[in-house]
Amino acid sequence: MVNAVQNGPLMVNHHLHVEPSAPDPWLTPHEAFDDPQAAAYFSHRWDLVGRSELVEQLSSFTTGEGRTEGRIGVLLGAAGGGKSRVLRALAAEFAHRAEGVVRVLPAIAPVGHRLAERLPADAALLIIIEDAHQRPEDLTGIVRELRRERPKAVVLVSTRPSGTAALRKTLRQLRVDDAEVPTWELGELSTRDAAALAAQALGEAKEHLARRLAAAVGDSPFLLVFSAVEIARGRLDPRWLESDASLHQQVSEAFIATALADPATHDEDQALLHAVAALQPVRADAPRFLEAMAALLGTSDTVLRAQLSRLVDSGVLTRRGNSHRILPDLLGDVLLAEAAIDPKSGASTGFLERVLAETDGEPLTNLLVNTGRVDWQWRRLRPFGQSPVEPLWHLLEQEYTEGDPVTQSSLLKVVRKIATFQPRRVLDLLRPVVEADTADACHVLDDVPLVLAAAAHDPDHLGEALDLLWKLGQHDLRPLHSTPQSALRLLSDLASYSPDKPLLYQEAVIDAVARWARQGAVSSAGRMPFALLDRIFETTAERHEANGWTLTISRLPLLAEPVATVRARAYQVLLDAYGSPDPVQAGAAARSFAEAFRDQSGPFEDSLVPALEALAARTREVQPGPLVALAVRRSVHWHVAYGSEQAAAAAQTVLDALPDSLPHRLAVLMYSDPHEWAVVNEEYDFEAADNDWQRQVSEAAVQASAWANGTAWEVLRDLLETGMQVFAEVPSGCTALIASMTLDQPARTVAIIRGTLECDDSTVDLVLAPALKALWGSEPQSAEQVAVDLLDTDRAASVRALVRASTARLAIGEALRPQEFTMASRLSTHADTTVRTEVLRLAVAMIRHSASRPEAIALLCSVPFSDLGRGAADFCWAFIGPNALSWPELTRDQRTACAGELAKTPTLDDHRVQSAIAALSEAHEDEALGLMLERLETWENDPGRGFQPLPYAWSAAPPFRNSPHRVELLRKLVQWFEEQREKPWRRELYGTNLFTIVTGGVYDSQVREVLLESFGSSDPARMTAVAPLLSGAHSELLWEETEFVTEVLHAAAQHSEELYRRVGGYLMSSVTSGVKSTSPGEPYPKDLEIRERATRVRTILPAGSLEDRLYAALQEHASAEIGRALREDLDFDVRRQW
Structure with missing residues (x-):
């Protein structure tokens, strides 16, 4: 009798003498793998998951054509890894495909000398020796007899890693090259496959725990099935899975006892x-x-x-x-x-x-x-x-x-790993950090939220973690979509649905949002904290599954009934906040209704109409002000225009409940555009819509004319100042509304201007320019006096509005008055960058629309623009479009001044700037080259942050493309490279790029001739200086111009090995540098090409020559890169750190 446990130590007497009465050691697959009396977690009845590809490979090996005699394969797998389940599937496949016979030799079976005689004589025979690590002494004799008596049989040996040494010994004794014996190693199941296996054993009632089990013990199929069966029977609490005594006993018996x-x-x-x-x-x-x-x-x-x-x-x-x-x-x-x-x-x-x-x-x-x-x-x-x-x-x-911030950041990465297990300690550690208001520290904004989110997974500490995340999020103004590690983004993620996530997280977020709203911490910019409820109203659950290098994101439809309660609670929070006397809070809640109504289809469609009806009832009760009412109008508009018949009717009842006063209509006109409220289709008439909108604006302005000037301004001011708080957006209809309300009404216009000057800059920017534009048209003398007064105040917002009004007048064809040009000239060197920006744009508008072009050019060239945010782009806009400016129209002094500003501007990435520089190179190529060299020298002397001497890429045509003096320009660049300088390596970085631009990207005969002038000079200093230019060559140079390569290498080698290596390194860089892409574990196609072409070139070169050494080095480099790519770990481990 043999006593054994699954995967545990076995004490078996293997009889090597003949026992005529001994039972047959060979089992059929059914006898070996389908024991009906086996415990559920020892059973192999579960569907095979995650091993289909492996079974296919094994089946191809056992049934494949070619050499069949003496075929041996090895299946290697850890204890509890599922080897027997794979072998069961293989046996079925072999019997089906080869119509053959399978026999299994279990580890506990005693064997005799005439073991093979008990095997069937079928031609197609698969022999499986299971758990060969448990019979190291007689394995050689068994395999030798099988190979002698059944030479056509396929033998598959399964073993644990501990049996590999004995197996190699067996193969050596049989004179079999173990390198030719195919081996398949049983890897871990992916998280998805482990969850699928656990779901089978858990049963439908507890299937939701499958992913939890897969994360905890998914790396061992035996432990996974054991845990699932015990949970399904109610004998194992999933909350204490990792510390369950019975599970630990199975671990000890299955792994530790065998290992020791x-x-x-x-x-x-x-x-x-x-x-x-x-x-x-x-x-x-x-x-x-x-x-x-x-x-x-x-x-x-x-x-x-x-x-x-x-x-x-x-x-x-x-x-x-x-x-x-x-x-x-x-x-x-x-x-x-x-x-x-x-x-x-x-x-x-x-x-x-x-x-x-x-x-x-x-x-x-x-x-x-x-x-x-x-x-x-x-x-x-x-x-x-x-x-x-x-x-x-x-x-x-x-x-x-x-510790300092760097140390603290490193420690927080460690704390994050245990935050789920030690939430109390983690929260006590981080609370003083969050409450210290030191959120300007990078590690606080980037590292602390991730740790707090990990601690929030513990339900007992969830509320406290949410409060700390919220407090931290108040200091983080970054957008949520691009900062997944930010506090507010993590709060939003906690409120989201996922298949295995209990609703207690959503409930905790809802309670927290209501609490934070009552405390008054509401932001209009992101609708916070109400935006955190957006995820509550989603109709899908999102699942992220990582498998190796692959991340699978799937969205699964939700059932309406399970989430109905939390959705109703979240909606009630919005309804309560909608009635707040604070317009910011009420407006944020009103804007959030749009997310509550979005995509409510399928099983959630039935809840949409009651929600709209509840909002209509609440609206009749609240009677919201103009701006909150506008937010509600926007939230229900889509359903009015495009919703189902029932939804549209319910949404219309919300609109009918909104007040309809003149201030309410003005709010709509101020913060909307002509097409926002229309149903746009193929037959939509945009021009008619614009005209109709202007009619509404005019009608509202006529109605507002009954107000006193002071009353009109107070209404406008309230709509502007409160509206910018509620919507955090620029009112798109403000300019048109101000223009209509001030048209031919100079007294009202002056009153609005005076009132505007008492407001903050944001209101001045919106109102003052259209009001001044109207005053210039209706009463120029008053406008001139107002302009003088504004200049005397020297308030930047007022002055830039003054210039903006003149630009607006030019755009509609009005001629500027001399006083306006004089004022603009006076402001061209103003200390405030925003004022100069407006003057620059006025100058461009004058070039487009004004008859006095020389005055416009003089104004354009008088504005220093290098320190303006988009100053270079605004300046170069004059060289593009109708009535575009050309460089020959500028005097030499004007060109010098403008080129000097372009030389100092931080970047040339804008398409307009690149087009203007290209135009300069066509008209005055020496000046264009001087401009580019000055930028490179500026960076070379002070490589400051934010200054990029050349564009990353040219979106416009590159300069010097069709220059008739290309060779002369290249020689100037070479001479520039040869100049003595303190830090030559800095010139190499961008100087080579400029040289490549002038070449047009191809080192043709002219370019090579210019380079050879330096390499033929016998001056090592010149060669050293220009060697970096070789790295900018097109890739075909090395493959097609071997004579040039040979010449420069020999010229360098005449002076020193060091110079030879320098020149050769830059030549190699011309083909090895740059971006390359491939799939993990696959060599880069670029490296394969380099190796192939270098090999081909070497066939025509003298062996061991200087040039041959270069191409041999290219071969070695490419081979090393190919090897490194092939060695990359494809089994990227998402479960654990290595």
Whole structure:
């Protein structure tokens, strides 16, 4: 009788003598893999997941054509990895495809000398030797007999990693080259596949726990199925999965006992595993790890490395590169808990204290992460005892408090790993940081939110974490869509739906939003905090699944009933805030209704009409002001115009409930455009819509004329100032409305101007220019006096509005008065950059529309624009479009002044700037080249941040493209390169780029001739200076102009090996630099091409020559790059750190 446990140690007597009465050791696949009495978690009845490709490869091997005699294959897999389930599937495929017979030799079967005689005589025979690591002594005899007696049979050996040494020995004894024996290794299941397997065992009632199980024990199919079966039977609480005693027993029996089966090394291997469990991942190339472990174990570095190698061979340790981990992950936790915590009392054993005394740096960081996780798993055993993580945490707190921002940022990355397991400690650590209002520190905005979000996964600490994230988010003005690590974005993510996420997170966010709104912390810019409720009203759940380098994002439709309660609570928060007397809060809530109504189709369509009806009732109760009413109008407009019949009717009741006073209509006209409220289709008449809108504006202006001037201004001022707070947007209809209300009404215009000057700059920017434009048209004398008064105040907002009014008059064909041009000239050198920007734009408008072109050019050239935000683009706009300016129209002094400004402008990336420089190169190429060289020298002398001497790419035609004096320009550039300078390497960076621009991107015979003038000079200084220009050559130069390559290499080698290497390096750079792309694990096509073409060129070169050495170096470089790409780890591990 044989006693055994799944994947545990087996004590079997393998009989090598003949026993006539012994039972047949061979089993059919049904007998071997389909035991009806096996426990559910030992059963192979579960559907095969994640192994289809492997089974196909094995099937192709067992049934393939070609050499069949003596065919041997190996299936390698860790304990509990699912080898038997794969073999079961393979047996079925073989029987189906080859119509053959499969026989299985189980590990527990005793064998005799005439083993093969009991096999069937079928021609198509597959023999599976299962768990060969358990029969190392007789494996050679078994395989030898099978190969002798059944030479046509296919033999597949399955084994754990610990059996590979015995298997290699067997193959050597049989004189089989193990390199020719195909081996398939059973890898981990992906998270998706593990979840699919867990879902089968969990059953429909508890299928929602599948992803939780996959994340916890998905790296071991046996543990995964065992846990799922126990949960389905109600014998395992998923909340305490990692610390469940029965699961730990299975881990011990399946992995630890087998790994430590040798009595001679049991104790020392167990001690080493405990140390690895505490410090993993253990990096053998980092001295601190081995020093700490050697001191802890009282052994030497050499012995320690040997032990690590032995445990890797046994399969209990896994090595990737120089890193070692215990797999499955739960095994590491079990070992650390075994070493550190007394299972009966939950007290510390003193192990962690000993490890702490010997570690620092990265090993100490790993110790904290591993201990923090295990402490969380076992905390229920000793809820009031001292935590073993306490001394480690104390060290981290001290280092964080005393550290600089860089140190703190590094520590927070560590804290993030254990925040889910130690939320209380994490929140206590970070609360003073958040409340200190030091959000200007980069690590606070980027690192702290991620840690808080991790702590928020603990339901008991969720509310506190949300409050800290909200407080931190008040300091972060970055857009949410481009900052996934920002506090507000993480809050939004916590409110989102995902398939396995309980609704308590959504409920907590709803409560928090209501609380924050009552505290008055409402922002109109992002509708915060109400924008956090947008995710509550979504109709889909989003799932992110990582598998290797692949990230799969799937959106799954929600069922309406389960989320109805949380959606109703969120909507009620909006309805309550809608009635707030604060227009900002009420407006943010009103704008948020649009998100609550968006895409409410399918099962959610039934809730849309009641929601609209509730809003209509609330609107009749609240009677919102003009701006809040406009926000509501926008929120329901889509449903009025495009919704279903029932939704459109309900939305119309909301509009009917809104007040309809003149200020309400003015708000619509001020913050809307002619097409916002129309139903746009193919027959839509845009011109008619514009005319109708202007009619509405005029009618409203006529109605407003009944108001006193002061009343009219107060209404406008309230709409502007309050509206900008509610909508955080520029009112698109403000200019047209002001123009209509001031048309031929100079007294009202003056009153509006005076009132505007009492407001802040934002109101001045919106109102003053259209009002001044109207005053110039109706009463020029008053306008001139107002302009003089504005100039005397020298307020930037007022002065730029003055210039903007003149630009607007030019645009509609009105002629400027002499006083306007005089004032603009006076302001051309104004200290305020926004004023000069407006003067520059006025000058461009004058060139377009004014008859006095020389005055316009003089004004344009008098404005210093290099320090303006888009000054160069505004200046160069004059050279594009109707009545465009040309460089010959400028005097030499004007061109010099303008080129000087272009030389100082931070970047040339704008298309208009590039077009203007190209035009300058066509008309005055020497001046254009001087401009470019001045920019390069400016950067060379002071490579300041934000200054880019050349564009990243030319969106317009590059300059010097068709120059008839191309050779002369190139010689000037070469001479410039040859000049003595303090830091020559800086010139190389952009100077080569400029040289390439002038060449037109091709080093033709003219370019090569210019370069050879320097290389033929016998002056090593000149060669050294111009060598970088070789790197800018087109890639075909090296392959097609080998004579040129040979000449420059020989010229350099005549002086020194160093110069030869410098020139050769730049030549290589012409083909190796630049962007290249491929798929992970695949060589770059560019490298393959380089290797192939270099090989081809070398066939026509003298072996060992200077030029041959260059192309040989290219070959070696490309081969090294190809090898590196092929060695890339395709099995990118998303579960753990290595």
